[in-house]
Amino acid sequence: MHEFIREFSLGGDGPTIAIKDTIDIGGHATTAASRALADAPAAQNHAEVVERVLAAGWRIVGKANMHELAFGMTGINDFTGTPRNPQDATRIPGGSSSGSAAAVGLSLADAALGTDTGGSIRGPAACCGVAGFKPTFGRVSRRGVAPRESSLDCVGPFARDMRMIVEAMAAITPGFDRVAALASGGTCNVGVVAVDALPAIRDAVARAPVQAGFATRPIELAHFAAAFDAGLTVINAETWRAFGHLVETGQLGADLDARLRNASKTTDAQLEAAERVRRDITAAIDAALESVDVLILPTLPAFPVTIDEARNGVSVIAMSSLIRPFNLSGHPALSLPLPVGGSTLKAGLQIVGRKGADEQVCAIATRFEAAIAG
Incomplete structure (x- = not known):
């Protein structure tokens, strides 16, 4: 239906990949799925991640649709x-990398690239029943990606299985160790983070390490709720800085116009407080990961609402309550499809690792995948 903004073919005869429309592909406009940028000139150069997938022999099959300006869930x-x-076609696909997740879930591409500022890879992955990975902040190049400056945003892959996630990471990430990312041996200690979520989803998360034969321990993360709020403060300030000028065009969707105008009110004092929370939550997560290899928790606290519910004003702000804190802290975080008892829908198992340990997160996710597939 609307999985791609533009379909085309570029590159070799390797795996197929869709590219989110905030990532430059030379010769094609980067419009961020916004009427306000519909007449943008074609990008002159490829983003670095696009250069890398083409050099690796992948075939780009199109620009993937998205929530306008990457500012929505x-x-x-x-x-x-x-x-x-x-x-479930009646439910929201999640944002902002909606088209990337949908294209992969509908087998229109083997993989896709998205961006994750406040959960925009992991949220759609959980909604659409696919895997999605937000690497360690700064691990993957953002050259040629909008917004140009961000202290939160990460480029990362979607795929239907972990093998393809690892292949995509190896394509876009200099020095990524494919062998380590698929390693299946060794013990694993898992910290299960206490969170507020739908009981059936929480139960499925708790069962997953048991099914995988991993040792577990409960984890309470201090500053977690504060990090959710602080992350939004930073997103608001940085998104206004990047796209606030588009309000004057009168061509933004009503939801974007309203939220950008609200974002413009972010104060320096709020930003300073958010940066204090950033330091606190980063230290809390680092401390928790001293005693375990990874943390696990639901990706989303509930199943995605229907499109009609979202259009009729049902709040979706809580969708990012369990994912946004890890943007603020910069830790690698992956969402893996998670079967839930009594539901035909899969939820997301979120796996969070130490900074720079992206390969270990992928390896542990691969072992979870084998244990919980169903």
Whole structure:
């Protein structure tokens, strides 16, 4: 339906990949799925990640649709269309990398690249029943990616299985150790983070390490709720800085216009407080990861709402409550499809690792995948 903004073919005869429309592909406009940027000139150069996938022989199959300006969690877009949720067409696909998750879930591409500023890879992955990985902040180049400056945003891959996640990471990440990322041996100690979520999803998360034969311990993360709020403060300030000038065009969707105007009110004092929380939550996560290899928790606290519910004003702000804190802290975080008892929908198992330990997160996720597949 609306999984791609533009379909085309570029590159070799390797795996196929879709590219989110905030990532430059030379010769194609980067419009961020916004009417306000619909007449943008074609990008002159490829983003570095695009250069890398082409050099690795992958074939780009199109620009993936998204929530306008990457500033929203639903994926609903009245200008370019709303990508179809592969798990349930009545439900939101999640945002902002909605088209990337949908294209993979519908087997229109082997993998896709998205961006994650406040959960925009992991959220859609959980909604659409696919895997999505936000690498350690700064591990993957953002050259040629909008917004140009961000202290939160990461480029990362979507795929239907961990093998392809690892192949995509190896393609876009200098020095990524493919062998280590698929290693299956060794013990694993898992910290299960206490969170507020739908009981059936929480139970599925708790069962996963048991199924995988991993040792577990409960984890309480201090400053977690504060990090959710602080992350939004930083996102608001940085998104206003990047895209606030587009309000004057009068061409933004109503939801974007309202939220950008609200974002413009972010104060220096709020930002200073958010930076204090950033230091606190980073230290808390680092401390928790001294005693375990990874942390696990649900990706989303509940299943995605329907498109009609979202259009009728049902709040979706809590969707990012369990994912945004790890943008603020910069830790690698991966969402893996998670079967849930009594539901035909899969939820997301979020796996969080130490900074720079992206290969270890992938290896542990691969072992979870083998244990919980169903």
